[in-house]
Amino acid sequence: MNNILDGKKTAATIKDEIARAVEELQAVGSKKPHLAAILVGNDGGSVTYVNAKMRDCAEVGFESTLIHLEESVSEDKLMEEIKKLNDNPDVDGFIVQLPLPKHINEKRVIMAIRPDKDVDGFHPQNVGNMMLNFPGFLPATPYGIVQLIKRHGIETSGKHCVVVGRSHIVGSPVSVLMARNAYPGNCTVTLCHSRTKNLKELCQQADILICALGKPEFIQADMVKEGSVIIDVGTTRVPDSSRKSGFRLKGDVDFEAVAPKASFITPVPGGVGPMTRAMLLKNTLEAVQGKAY
Numbered sequence: 001m002n003n004i005l006d007g008k009k010t011a012a013t014i015k016d017e018i019a020r021a022v023e024e025l026q027a028v029g030s031k032k033p034h035l036a037a038i039l040v041g042n043d044g045g046s047v048t049y050v051n052a053k054m055r056d057c058a059e060v061g062f063e064s065t066l067i068h069l070e071e072s073v074s075e076d077k078l079m080e081e082i083k084k085l086n087d088n089p090d091v092d093g094f095i096v097q098l099p100l101p102k103h104i105n106e107k108r109v110i111m112a113i114r115p116d117k118d119v120d121g122f123h124p125q126n127v128g129n130m131m132l133n134f135p136g137f138l139p140a141t142p143y144g145i146v147q148l149i150k151r152h153g154i155e156t157s158g159k160h161c162v163v164v165g166r167s168h169i170v171g172s173p174v175s176v177l178m179a180r181n182a183y184p185g186n187c188t189v190t191l192c193h194s195r196t197k198n199l200k201e202l203c204q205q206a207d208i209l210i211c212a213l214g215k216p217e218f219i220q221a222d223m224v225k226e227g228s229v230i231i232d233v234g235t236t237r238v239p240d241s242s243r244k245s246g247f248r249l250k251g252d253v254d255f256e257a258v259a260p261k262a263s264f265i266t267p268v269p270g271g272v273g274p275m276t277r278a279m280l281l282k283n284t285l286e287a288v289q290g291k292a293y
Contacts, residue, residue, distance in 0.1 A: 003259070005231070005266045007144070010151050011274035015060050018281050022061040025288065033288045034063040035119065035280070036085050036094035040078065040104070041071035045237065046097050053095075056277050062284065065091070075104045079112055086114045093119030093137075093284040098169075116293040119283035122168070130173060133180055137283045137292050142174035144275030145210065145231055149184045154208075154229055154264060161187035162206035164199070164219070164252070170212040170233050178208070216250040221257040230258060230265040233272050 022033060035057050039050045050066065057064035067081055078096075085094045094117055100106050110118075115125040121139035129136030149156060161178045165171035171191065178187040187208065192199055203209055203223040211219050212233035224230060234252030251268030259265050266272055286292045 003262055003264050005148050005152055005229075005264050005271060007148055007266060007271040007274045010148055011144075011278035013151075014147070014275075014278040014282065015056065018278075018285050019060040021285055021289075026061075030288065031090070032061060032063045033093075033284050034065070034091050035284045036065040036067065036088075036091045038067045038069065038078070038081055038085075038094065038096045040069045040073055040097070040100055043099075046099075050097050053277055053280060056281055060281055062281065063090075071101055073104075075108070078104060078109065082109065082112045086112075086117060091117065092287040093117050095120045095280070116287065119280055119287060121173075121283065127168075127173070131176060133182070135292055137286070138177070138279070139169060139173045140279040140283065141170050141212075141233065141272060141276045142177050143279040143282070144272055145174055145233070146177050146184045147279065148231070148266070148272070148275050149208075149229075152264060154184070156184040156208065157186040159187050159207035160190070160205055161208040161210065162190045162192060162202055163210045163212070164192045164203065165212035165214075165233070166191055166193040167212060171210075174210055174212075178210075211252040213252045215252055217252070217254040219253040219258060221254065221261060224258055224261055226261050227263045228261070230262045231272065232266045232268050235268060235273060 037050050037053060039046060054064045054066055085091050096109050098106060100109065110122045113123055115123045118126055119137055121137040126136045130138055163171050163175045175189045175191045178185055179189045190202055192202055200223050204225050206228055208229045209224060210231040214234055214236055216236045216238060230253055232251035232253040235249050237247040238250050240248040249269050255267065
């Protein structure tokens with residue numbers, strides 16, 4: 001199938017570019033970029049994801065630090081760890097893996113991270129910079145989506161982009177990026193959510209459909225038009241006894257049914273996920289290079 005938006009392959013290319021940039025930095029006496037991560041608890045998906053990020057760091061020549069805290073850790077203790085990373089001049093960027101346990105206020109945590117080290121791009125200052133097209137860190141998943149579109153040369157100007165899902169992590173920011181006066185961008189954007197009426201009809205109008213709902217195979221073939229570009233951000237674990245892990249990942253799009261109608265489509269896994277991790281590395285590199293702040 002030649003219409004696959006291969007996030008794994010594209011992310012590998014980006015990581016190669018980052019590794020070369022790290023070599024160039026070191027050649028002129030600069031430090032290795034250093035990415036840190038705070039993981040609270042033992043959620044299977046979060047543990048797998050953070051460990052993959054640490055492996056990515058090794059592949060591109062970054063230093064990395066993982067701070068793994070108990071599920072029961074107090075909010076104040078977590079804030080202490082965040083302060084240490086904020087104050088550590090050797091750490092260029094860090095993330096606090098979400099979601100957090102219910103007893104911890106996520107908004108307080110996000111606000112506590114220094115904007116110039118917030119390589120996840122969640123701090124209100126970085127979100128505001130994105131809205132105004134000022135320098136700053138873009139949120140990793142939306143950044144990965146626009147890079148995937150750009151590196152496959154997909155036309156966006158004047159196209160109708162429909163985004164399904166309005167989360168602050170994906171849906172809302174990617175709607176901003178696809179509407180901005182840039183490439184990729186210059187789309188007419190419709191942002192849909194749980195209260196949207198005529199959702200099927202709106203999806204059918206999309207030249208570019210970005211789905212970030214977390215509902216397996218929600219998008220069916222009769223909801224998309226011929227020749228559309230389909231970006232599937234969903235990654236839901238569903239039971240599968242034939243797999244060693246006991247589960248497999250499913251996207252928000254019924255891939256087998258929709259792929260024949262699409263001009264381009266992302267697979268799950270291997271689509272947006274690898275791009276998210278690559279953009280986290282790119283943000284950290286830009287922190288060292290002084291491009292973001």
